[in-house]
Amino acid sequence: MAITEKPSAGPAIPTRRVITTEPRLSDKVFRGIVTAGGLSSLIILGLIAIFLAYQGYEILVKEGTSFFTSSTWEVITDDVGEVQSYDFGLAAMLVGTVLCALIAVIVAVPVAVASALFMTFYAQGKIKAFLIAVVDLMAAFPSILFGFWGFFILMPKVEYWSLLINKYLGWIPLFSVDAKIFTRSPFLAGLVLAVMIIPITTAVAREVFDQTPLDRIQAAYALGATKWAMIRAVALPYGRGGVVGGAMLGLGRAMGETVAVYTVLNIVYQINWHVLFGAGGNVASLILLKFGEAKPLEIKGLMAAGLALFLLTLLVNLLADFIVARTGKKGR
Amino acid sequence: MSFSDSVSASMKSGRDFQNRQEKLEKDATMNESDQAKSPKPSSLASVAKSHISRGNSARRLGTGLEAKGIHAWFGSNHVLADISLDFASGSVTALIGPSGCGKSTFIRTLNRMHEFIPTAAMAGEVLLDGKDIYAPGTDVTKIRLKVGMVFQKPNPFPSMTIGENVLSGLRLAQLKVENKDDLVEECLARAGLWSEVKDRLGEYGGALSGGQQQRLCIARSLAVSPHVLLMDEPCSALDPGSTLKIEDTIAELSETMTIIIVTHNMQQAARVSDYTAFFLSDGGPGEMVEYGKTTEIFSNPRDKRTENYVTGRFG
Numbered sequence: 290m291a292i293t294e295k296p297s298a299g300p301a302i303p304t305r306r307v308i309t310t311e312p313r314l315s316d317k318v319f320r321g322i323v324t325a326g327g328l329s330s331l332i333i334l335g336l337i338a339i340f341l342a343y344q345g346y347e348i349l350v351k352e353g354t355s356f357f358t359s360s361t362w363e364v365i366t367d368d369v370g371e372v373q374s375y376d377f378g379l380a381a382m383l384v385g386t387v388l389c390a391l392i393a394v395i396v397a398v399p400v401a402v403a404s405a406l407f408m409t410f411y412a413q414g415k416i417k418a419f420l421i422a423v424v425d426l427m428a429a430f431p432s433i434l435f436g437f438w439g440f441f442i443l444m445p446k447v448e449y450w451s452l453l454i455n456k457y458l459g460w461i462p463l464f465s466v467d468a469k470i471f472t473r474s475p476f477l478a479g480l481v482l483a484v485m486i487i488p489i490t491t492a493v494a495r496e497v498f499d500q501t502p503l504d505r506i507q508a509a510y511a512l513g514a515t516k517w518a519m520i521r522a523v524a525l526p527y528g529r530g531g532v533v534g535g536a537m538l539g540l541g542r543a544m545g546e547t548v549a550v551y552t553v554l555n556i557v558y559q560i561n562w563h564v565l566f567g568a569g570g571n572v573a574s575l576i577l578l579k580f581g582e583a584k585p586l587e588i589k590g591l592m593a594a595g596l597a598l599f600l601l602t603l604l605v606n607l608l609a610d611f612i613v614a615r616t617g618k619k620g621r
Numbered sequence: 622m623s624f625s626d627s628v629s630a631s632m633k634s635g636r637d638f639q640n641r642q643e644k645l646e647k648d649a650t651m652n653e654s655d656q657a658k659s660p661k662p663s664s665l666a667s668v669a670k671s672h673i674s675r676g677n678s679a680r681r682l683g684t685g686l687e688a689k690g691i692h693a694w695f696g697s698n699h700v701l702a703d704i705s706l707d708f709a710s711g712s713v714t715a716l717i718g719p720s721g722c723g724k725s726t727f728i729r730t731l732n733r734m735h736e737f738i739p740t741a742a743m744a745g746e747v748l749l750d751g752k753d754i755y756a757p758g759t760d761v762t763k764i765r766l767k768v769g770m771v772f773q774k775p776n777p778f779p780s781m782t783i784g785e786n787v788l789s790g791l792r793l794a795q796l797k798v799e800n801k802d803d804l805v806e807e808c809l810a811r812a813g814l815w816s817e818v819k820d821r822l823g824e825y826g827g828a829l830s831g832g833q834q835q836r837l838c839i840a841r842s843l844a845v846s847p848h849v850l851l852m853d854e855p856c857s858a859l860d861p862g863s864t865l866k867i868e869d870t871i872a873e874l875s876e877t878m879t880i881i882i883v884t885h886n887m888q889q890a891a892r893v894s895d896y897t898a899f900f901l902s903d904g905g906p907g908e909m910v911e912y913g914k915t916t917e918i919f920s921n922p923r924d925k926r927t928e929n930y931v932t933g934r935f936g
Contacts, residue, residue, distance in 0.1 A: 507737065508838070511842070512793050514794065518792070522780075523778065
């Protein structure tokens with residue numbers, strides 16, 4: 290409004306000009322291509338969400354909140370295969386998903402940060418190049434192989450470690466067990482997931498550490514810093530955002546992981562917070578377990594479970610973005 | 622910048638008016654001498670003479686620094702040949718010369734920052750208080766505590782507040798100090814920054830202007846009480862007002878420590894230094910052409926190349 294008002298005194302203030310530019314054709318074409326690329330992931334994600342919501346809608350409405358609060362997952366049929374009754378509850382699987390993923394991140398992040406720091410600041414020449422190649426290769430490793438390795442190699446060891454942890458730290462509720470069943474526990478699944486997400490977390494963290502401004506590194510050294518002191522004062526504050534980002538990428542992968550968890554975890558339809566106890570589950574492995582012989586009705590239930598996992602992942606990522614925005618930007 | 626502006630700026634910065642006016646006149650003569658065929662080396666020399674030489678001070682730290690036969694390489698590229706220089710305790714030495722002549726490389730051999738560049742190599746000895754800093758078994762971090770450095774680009778730690786930046790050297794070297802607040806105030810005051818930041822010590826270092834950031838970096842290096850301070854073109858990214866303040870700081874610091882400053886600004890070399898070394902590379906490794914009292918270098922250089930450089934004929 291102020292622009293169009295006539296000034297009462299003094300020289301007339303001209304109206305503000307609209308500033309435009311006419312991009313040339315090549316620029317328009319390129320803009321179109323990258324816009325299409327940028328929107329494609331959004332569209333695909335949206336289509337998947339709509340598909341899941343459409344398929345799972347019926348079950349979600351019928352089960353209501355008990356879909357997220359009850360832990361029973363059963364379909365009762367009569368002799369000719371007609372559905373008598375059903376009860377779909379996802380609580381145990383949701384808890385299991387978060388629990389396994391958290392164990393994985395807690396174990397993986399320190400290892401990943403350490404190896405990223407080693408590759409950035411300590412390893413030299415050919416060893417450095419070799420390590421980077423190995424980590425990148427590991428990040429692309431099929432998860433079933435991690436599952437196999439976890440099943441055959443890690444499981445016997447973890448059982449023993451669990452016994453020790455339970456013996457000495459059993460007074461912490463998280464590490465207590467009701468019965469001495471340590472095999473195929475969320476702890477084991479978490480460790481397998483940790484091994485799986487270390488490479489991706491390492492790769493992201495290393496990329497960020499690698500970009501630590503040289504002038505700050507030199508400033509620290511010129512003040513008489515040891516390498517470790519320099520890393521603490523310069524590299525870690527600078528790379529904090531990258532570490533959190535890498536951890537979140539790993540967390541996302543751990544939450545959605547199917548086969549590796551299915552291989553090593555005892556899937557039990559009961560909420561279990563005791564990480565050492567051999568019972569748990571996660572949403573993705575439930576879907577894998579049930580999908581093969583599911584009737585149309587149960588498939589709808591699994592679609593609803595898929596939607597729940599989708600939303601959970603989205604929620605965690607939003608939370609992560611929030612954390613990064615709150616802590617990562619300060620003083621960069 | 623009008624004349625009156627620069628005068629008021631000089632008054633603010635605590636410089637005396639006379640000096641400033643002299644300098645302005647000299648700037649004018651410099652420009653004339655560029656155009657006229659006959660250069661006047663005496664124009665800068667008078668600036669150098671106006672620099673008061675200091676007597677011995679009891680507060681002086683260390684017994685100076687001595688470089689003996691320094692050579693430097695990057696890979697197979699020989700960039701610096703046979704530099705020997707003795708930096709007396711409490712003196713200010715300016716290193717001048719065109720870009721690429723090895724001044725910065727030389728200064729970085731003096732606190733062992735040279736070795737951070739992959740493929741970098743060196744020969745010769747650097748004696749700090751009589752001991753070779755390259756001797757086997759030396760803890761390099763202790764050397765760098767005694768030989769501080771200020772870089773061309775101001776580089777405060779952005780993740781730390783102003784106060785934390787000043788104390789960062791202590792934290793990095795894991796040193797303990799009795800009264801942190803006093804030390805922060807003392808270092809900032811010596812760097813000429815205290816009055817500007819005393820009410821905002823909790824703000825982040827990046828919030829300061831370029832000139833203030835550079836003085837913060839100086840304050841930061843003072844906190845670990847180095848014996849020698851290396852300054853690699855500390856004012857090249859700064860405005861004239863900030864430059865003057867830093868030069869005042871240098872004059873004050875030289876009462877207690879040995880200062881070695883690389884500069885492309887010959888006025889600055891003449892204003893702040895007691896001794897000047899002229900470096901030059903004629904395609905091969907950089908060499909030291911001439912070294913002497915700053916007054917001599919600017920008024921009566923022995924080497925023709927030095928004269929050409931300090932009078933602005935090249936470089």
